[in-house]
């Protein structure tokens with residue numbers, strides 16, 4: 001029996017082909033709801049199979065993506081699709097803003113509220129969940145066969161995507177796309193909203209529909225994916241908060257963001273500059289005391305700056321990055337301001353930060 005993983009959350013936005021009775025069949029023939037335009041074939045069953053294998057919770061969308069797309073922000077112009085795969089959706093074709101708002105309120109908001117409610121105890125306790133979203137894609141698109149069996153989609157946070165892509169690469173009978181067949185960068189989509197903006201590790205796994213079109217296929221793919229995902233989670237290491245986009249800002253009365261991401265980024269940079277200014281002025285505060293109290297110090301800030309630069313392809317020397325925090329070469333600061341650590345502080349530091357350099 002596997003250890004239960006209540007910290008994992010499996011999501012399937014496009015699990016269902018159901019239409020609420022009041023919308024009838026959206027003007028489409030019944031048969032359309034058995035095709036990929038209505039839902040992600042096999043994805044719901046695979047999500048449940050994986051959740052069972054990990055003894056982890058899952059949340060599945062209850063309505064067809066033709067009713068409302070649960071993997072779009074409520075402000076996204078395609079949240080209600082008028083066309084799908086070249087086919088007009090009669091009941092959506094002339095939909096007005098009022099009816100879109102009504103669809104969001106009835107069918108879109110409850111799904112996201114359920115995810116938010118599930119994650120709230122984690123947010124409140126400081127525990128870090130890991131979100132895994134399952135989708136499926138058609139083997140052929142606009143006449144061209146797609147070569148991938150799996151697609152691993154990510155935006156800026158590849159903490160889980162990268163080890164998963166690497167691990168899938170060892171399954172040599174499978175071809176895995178890296179942000180193929182789609183790009184994982186989509187503002188306000190499900191993972192953006194619930195994982196990226198909360199700093200939680202996450203990944204979106206796309207599976208080619210013909211592999212999971214029946215129960216045997218679902219069982220086979222679940223059996224193959226389970227050890228791969230376990231290895232990728234182990235390779236990622238303990239889950240931590242990691243923010244790859246500007247932190248969420250305040251909302252207005254309508255629940256819309258007051259500021260765009262660029263403005264929020266600038267405000268965060270301003271707060272960082274003020275922190276640096278404060279640390280430069282408070283030369284009496286010792287790095288070892290910062291480490292003992294809060295687990296980080298001036299050197300860490302410099303190293304985080306250096307790592308952020310490296311992600312943009314800019315190589316900085318360790319001391320050059322730290323100098324941005326110190327306002328002088330670190331050795332100079334040490335000579336001027338660093339006091340000898342008290343035996344207590346040194347002992348505490350040695351005990352709790354064996355790995356800190």
Ligand SMILES: [Zn+2]
Pocket residue numbers: 013014040071134135136
């Ligand atoms: Zn999907």
